[in-house]
Amino acid sequence: METTSEEITALVGREVYSNNGVFVGEVEDVRLDLDNQQVTGLALHELNPELFSGYVGDSRGVLIPYRWVRSVGDVVLINDIIERLRPREEEGADEVVV
Template structure:
């Protein structure tokens, strides 16, 4: 039997597949990047982090991570998922930045 993971945060329930490719913005309106992967705790069947790639150059400069391809962001900082992923302001919540050799490849974009 296949399990379908669902994204749950307070009153927010979203199918995991709907999160991939979404743009990520902070609550102050700054573009961060795009969701390309998630980490799932298989014991609790819950999302622990999201991997954000395609980082905005202004965001990278502000955070001092110009040489990084992506960041791993804690699930606890996600505020809402609708047309975009809305997260708390980034500085205190960046758990790890990832260089190009360790980053997962970005999925192919779909034509609209």
């Protein structure tokens, strides 16, 4: 996916929703792979407390993999986050980083 620096900075402040229409949070920052010149993750804050209760503790946000992004427009749509969350003892490569 080709993106320009203007498109990357435009992600900051956008609301993020699951593909089921559930508010997830707001983009605070983006994680970049400078060697490959691509976005690899979105740092979210202003999280939906119903989704993240018991998962984030004192953290201010979460980092989600950019591969979860389905589309970007006025809002960012991601794969259903609820299906991805699991207890810490079951941590895996696709889990949300807090």
